[in-house]
Each structure stands twice: as structure tokens, then as C-alpha cells.
Amino acid sequence: MKKTINFIAKPQNNTMTKWLKSTAFAALLILSSCETDLDKINENPNDQASVDPKVLLTYVSKDAFQINGDNMYASRMMIGTDGENTYQYMKWNDASFDVYTKGLLNTVKMMQEAEKVNNKNYTAIGKFYRAYYFFNLSLKFGSIPYTEAAKGESGITQPKYDSQETVMAGILSELKEANDLINTNDKIEGDIIYNGDASKWKKLINAFRLKILITMSKKATLGSYNIATEFASIAGSQSLMTSISDNGELKFADVADSRYTMFNSSGYGSSLYMADYFINLFKARQDPRLFTFAAQTTGAKEAGKPLTDFTGYNGGNPTSSYSDNAALITAKNISKVNDRFYKDPTNEPSSILSYSELEFILAEAAARGWISGSAKAHYDNAIKASFSFYQTYVKNPGQYFSGFDVNQYLATPLVLYNDADPLQTRLEKIMTQKYMTMFHQSQWTSYYDYLRTGYPNYPLQTGVSAPFRFRYPQAEYNYNSTNLKAALTAQYGGNDNINSKPWWLQ
Numbered sequence: 001m002k003k004t005i006n007f008i009a010k011p012q013n014n015t016m017t018k019w020l021k022s023t024a025f026a027a028l029l030i031l032s033s034c035e036t037d038l039d040k041i042n043e044n045p046n047d048q049a050s051v052d053p054k055v056l057l058t059y060v061s062k063d064a065f066q067i068n069g070d071n072m073y074a075s076r077m078m079i080g081t082d083g084e085n086t087y088q089y090m091k092w093n094d095a096s097f098d099v100y101t102k103g104l105l106n107t108v109k110m111m112q113e114a115e116k117v118n119n120k121n122y123t124a125i126g127k128f129y130r131a132y133y134f135f136n137l138s139l140k141f142g143s144i145p146y147t148e149a150a151k152g153e154s155g156i157t158q159p160k161y162d163s164q165e166t167v168m169a170g171i172l173s174e175l176k177e178a179n180d181l182i183n184t185n186d187k188i189e190g191d192i193i194y195n196g197d198a199s200k201w202k203k204l205i206n207a208f209r210l211k212i213l214i215t216m217s218k219k220a221t222l223g224s225y226n227i228a229t230e231f232a233s234i235a236g237s238q239s240l241m242t243s244i245s246d247n248g249e250l251k252f253a254d255v256a257d258s259r260y261t262m263f264n265s266s267g268y269g270s271s272l273y274m275a276d277y278f279i280n281l282f283k284a285r286q287d288p289r290l291f292t293f294a295a296q297t298t299g300a301k302e303a304g305k306p307l308t309d310f311t312g313y314n315g316g317n318p319t320s321s322y323s324d325n326a327a328l329i330t331a332k333n334i335s336k337v338n339d340r341f342y343k344d345p346t347n348e349p350s351s352i353l354s355y356s357e358l359e360f361i362l363a364e365a366a367a368r369g370w371i372s373g374s375a376k377a378h379y380d381n382a383i384k385a386s387f388s389f390y391q392t393y394v395k396n397p398g399q400y401f402s403g404f405d406v407n408q409y410l411a412t413p414l415v416l417y418n419d420a421d422p423l424q425t426r427l428e429k430i431m432t433q434k435y436m437t438m439f440h441q442s443q444w445t446s447y448y449d450y451l452r453t454g455y456p457n458y459p460l461q462t463g464v465s466a467p468f469r470f471r472y473p474q475a476e477y478n479y480n481s482t483n484l485k486a487a488l489t490a491q492y493g494g495n496d497n498i499n500s501k502p503w504w505l506q
């Protein structure tokens with residue numbers, strides 16, 4: 001048996017152990033990693049030459065839409081009190097390429113199986129997931145394997161690295177192809193995101209095209225694309241989300257392997273607290289979404305303060321030592337993360353791109369002059385959509401939102417959007433409110449928005465800057481060093497550190 005499952009780099013043993021837990025996907029690995037006659041496989045009922053693409057779609061969707069808690073620390077939303085969290089103190093190092101041997105490998109397999117049954121929708125959704133995975137990988141590292149990635153079956157086990165511009169332009173083209181392919185004729189089974197609704201997938205695909213373009217806001221062009229022109233073309237002619245029912249989100253269920261990501265998390269129940277920077281934005285605006293994220297301080301509970309009393313909430317300083325923040329626990333003056341996040345098996349859905357986020361993207365584009373129309377209208381719609389999301393999905397919303405009027409909220413000075421304000425003032429309003437919608441949502445989007453716009457203005461320790469990226473995995477140094485070193489020389493002068501600025505931020 002000749003192993004060729006190492007499409008990017010040799011996975012660590014624990015990764016392989018997790019990988020082999022699913023028999024369906026273990027069969028796929030056997031198929032891709034053994035030099036075996038396919039006819040013999042077809043004769044063996046224990047080996048599968050084909051797997052229904054619906055099985056792969058379910059697996060990929062569940063993997064892609066999970067919540068990542070690390071960004072909550074980096075984005076100044078949560079703090080730890082039982083030790084120094086590397087994300088909170090901006091000291092992270094390398095990250096993993098595991099997504100190549102998990103999400104991307106299964107995405108490619110799904111597309112291959114879709115070709116066998118001539119189902120264009122699985123191919124289109126596969127292109128969306130490829131774009132999603134490569135987008136996040138490139139933002140995390142910079143240059144990455146793209147054109148030669150996930151081609152182990154073709155004998156490419158040490159793929160070259162492509163520039164960040166090549167990756168971003170390439171996935172933008174893949175999404176355009178996906179938009180053209182998606183149709184209402186081919187069934188989409190195994191779809192835990194949109195229950196087989198091709199029109200909603202089309203809206204998500206086009207929204208993601210806009211997300212890529214707005215993320216590249218520091219650039220005028222992306223490959224052959226003029227960024228502003230392409231944005232205006234998509235926004236003006238393509239199907240886009242129109243309500244929270246179009247959200248690209250995973251709904252959780254109280255059954256095995258389908259529960260909320262943080263359900264029964266011991267860490268969430270013991271040592272995770274709210275950051276004062278995040279909490280204070282809500283307190284200053286009298287924003288009741290705070291009550292859905294944070295728990296009252298122990299002191300406020302003991303004093304019998306109402307749940308909706310903003311003075312009953314306080315956070316810890318994300319730039320202070322964890323021991324200083326732990327002292328706030330003793331003083332009964334710090335809010336834990338709301339216990340529903342680890343006690344409720346369902347909670348609200350996990351979104352990778354929501355209608356609210358899309359409206360913020362359109363608001364920013366209008367503010368920048370990329371599209372015509374009212375930036376304020378998009379901004380207001382985005383905020384209304386966020387409140388609608390929490391009022392729809394958070395259980396017993398009346399205890400948090402009773403008497404709340406979103407139109408009055410939009411008219412308050414700290415929230416009101418004024419088209420006559422300078423661009424930077426308007427961008428700060430948009431990015432701050434966008435940030436306030438993303439507790440446990442949209443993964444690292446808030447952090448990347450901060451890197452490219454400077455808003456909202458994260459508090460940092462003296463002498464510490466916010467990292468621009470992660471270091472490449474050690475496994476790449478071990479198994480793909482020639483290509484990795486060439487990429488490092490081309491983009492970072494050979495230096496692989498977290499403060500090396502990638503192309504998209506230059």
C-alpha cells in the first residue's frame with residue numbers, strides 16, 4: 001500500500017486518528033491511498049468505489065460551519081482567567097493545514113462524485129466550499145498551495161505555493177462559475193444548511209463574492225478583476241440575500257453529533273469571562289443584545305438587580321494579566337459568558353455569512369463609492385437584521401428585548417449613521433456595529449476587518465501589535481520545505497513570523 005493521502009503535508013498522528021473515525025470517509029481514504037485495481041474494489045462490498053455526494057455534503061457543511069472560539073479572544077470579546085491565552089495576548093505562533101486533509105479533500109471528492117451522477121449543484125456548492133476554505137487559509141497564512149492542492153491522487157504530494165493574489169482571484173472565478181452552475185433542476189440532498197434550496201445557495205455564493213472583494217479593499221485590482229467594478233456588477237445584477245431566512249448558517253439539534261459546538265464545554269463553564277471592551281460598547285449604547293451574550297456579575301445577582309440593568313454587567317481588561325482579571329472574580333465584579341452557550345444544546349445557529357453581514361458589506365461599499373444607493377439604508381438594515389436574528393433564535397427573547405424599539409436605537413447619537421460625516425467616521429460606525437453582531441459568528445471576520453480598517457480600535461498591550469498572520473505549520477517545513485521556503489522568500493523576505501504583512505494588507 002502506497003500512502004498518498006498527504007495532499008499537503010504529512011498529518012500528525014492525532015489528525016489521522018480523528019480522520020479514520022468515520023467509516024464512510026475511511027473508505028474514501030482507502031480508495032485514494034492504495035494502488036489497487038478499481039475492478040477488484042468494485043467486487044469487494046467492504047470497499048466503496050463511490051460515495052453518494054449527499055453524504056459528503058453533510059460532512060463538509062458540518063465541518064465548515066462550526067464555531068471557532070479562538071477568535072473571540074483575539075477580537076477582544078472574551079478573556080481567560082485561568083492562564084495566559086495566546087490569542088488574548090496576541091502571542092500565537094503556527095497554525096494547521098488540517099483543512100486540506102479534511103474539508104478540502106472531501107469537497108473535491110464530492111465534486112468528483114457529482115460528475116459521476118451529472119449533478120451540477122453539488123459541483124457548484126463544492127466550488128463555494130473550495131472558495132471558503134482557500135479564502136480563510138490564505139488570510140491566515142498568505143501564499144498557500146492552491147492550483148496543485150488536493151491532487152494527491154494525481155501524484156502531487158508536494159504542491160507549490162500560489163501567491164495570495166492568485167488564490168483570491170482564482171476563488172473569485174470559481175464562485176462566478178458556481179453561480180452559473182447552480183440550478184433548480186438538480187436535487188440537493190444531504191443539505192443541512194438550506195434543505196436543498198438552490199436559490200438560497202445562489203444568494204450565499206454571490207454574497208461570498210462580495211465578501212472577498214470588500215476584504216480586498218486595500219487593493220484596486222485582483223488579478224484581472226477591478227475590485228470596485230466587479231463588486232458593483234455583482235451587487236447590481238445578481239441574486240443576493242434579502243432577509244435572515246437566507247443566512248448561511250448551521251442550525252443545531254439536540255441529537256448526538258448535532259449539538260451546539262460549545263455545549264457541555266468545561267472551559268466555558270469555568271474560566272471564560274467577557275472582555276470589558278466588548279461589553280462597554282453595548283452598555284454605552286444601551287444595547288440589549290448584551291444580555292444574550294453575558295451573564296450578570298455575581299455582585300449584581302446578589303443585589304437582586306434586574307436582568308436588563310446594564311450596571312449589572314462588567315468585563316475584564318483583555319490587556320491586563322489573567323491574575324488581575326481573576327481578582328475581579330473574587331470581587332464579584334466580572335461577567336461570565338452567558339451560561340446558555342454551554343448549557344443549551346441548540347442555541348442560535350452558527351453563521352459563516354449572514355444577511356446582516358451582507359448589508360454591512362453593502363453599506364461599506366456604498367460609503368466607499370463602489371455602488372450607488374444609501375449606505376445608511378444598508379447600515380440600518382444590517383442592524384435590524386441582527387436584532388431580528390437574536391429575537392428569533394434566542395430562547396425567551398422577551399426577557400431581553402421587552403420594550404425595545406430598534407428604530408429608536410438607530411436614532412441614538414452613538415448609532416446614528418450620517419452620510420455627511422467624513423468617510424473614516426462612517427467606516428468606524430459600520431465596522432463597530434458589524435463587530436457587535438459577531439459574537440460566536442462569522443469566525444475570524446471581525447479580526448480581519450480590524451486589520452484592514454483599524455476599526456473598531458482594539459486595546460493592545462504597550463509594545464504589542466496585532467499579528468497579521470499565523471506561521472506556517474511545522475509539518476510543511478518537514479515535508480514540503482522547498483516550496484514553502486520559496487513562498488517565504490517571495491512574500492516575506494524569507495521570514496516566517498506573525499508580524500510579516502501579507503499582500504492583502506499592503
